[in-house]
Amino acid sequence: MDDRPNYITPDGYRRLREEYEALFGVERPKLVETISWAAGNGDRSENGDYIYGRKRLREIDRRIGWLSKRMAKAAVVDPASQPDRNRVFFGATVTLADDNDEERIVTLVGEDEADAGSGRVSWSSPIARAIRGAAVGDVRRVRLPSGEKDYEIVAIGYPEPGRLQ
Missing domain, CATH: 3.10.50.30 (Transcription elongation factor, GreA/GreB, C-terminal domain)
Known part of the structure; x- marks a missing residue:
């Protein structure tokens, strides 16, 4: 990513922020809870809930990181x-x-x-x-x-x- 600002409309910034808040505040905590539950069920190597949950958690964390970088560089122009x-x-x-x-x-x-x-x-x-x-x-x-x-x-x-x- 280069150093130029991320020009964005107020509506576009609002949508980025809503996605970030939904992932960080709702979806991620639910997934962590599911992974914790699945981990407590024993053998993790054949536990689909655990394996899928960890994979999905990595995807969410990657998206949260990307969204936070884009919002940090955002230059809201109305x-x-x-x-x-x-x-x-x-x-x-x-x-x-x-x-x-x-x-x-x-x-x-x-x-x-x-x-x-x-x-x-x-x-x-x-x-x-x-x-x-x-x-x-x-x-x-x-x-x-x-x-x-x-x-x-x-x-x-x-x-x-x-x-x-």
Whole structure:
């Protein structure tokens, strides 16, 4: 992991925090209790509850470690407080049109919140890097795995201040 901050929306940070709290405060203690019970049943080498429990505990501890590192590096940026709403910055929802006038709507979010299927792209993805700083009417060339494609910025939107995303 590099030293750049983990830009994330308030909603994305909340989801990371909820997952961390659920794993650390609920799932892990239940699993430790099950492992303790299974360990007290005798031979651990053939005890499925014990073996599976230890394996699952390692997975949970790894995920908790990863989540805590991501949250420690988090730089929460609220897109609703963006002063320049005429340009594409972190948190913007952008309508793009390609050469065939096919529109695509993307929202620039943190790496941990990206979901391309729902139009949420990482702010460091090729398409986001190409359109950052653009204004409505600008045309930007994007390098995609399928080749280069030109997109025109049709609309830029940000959440309203005080509204959840």
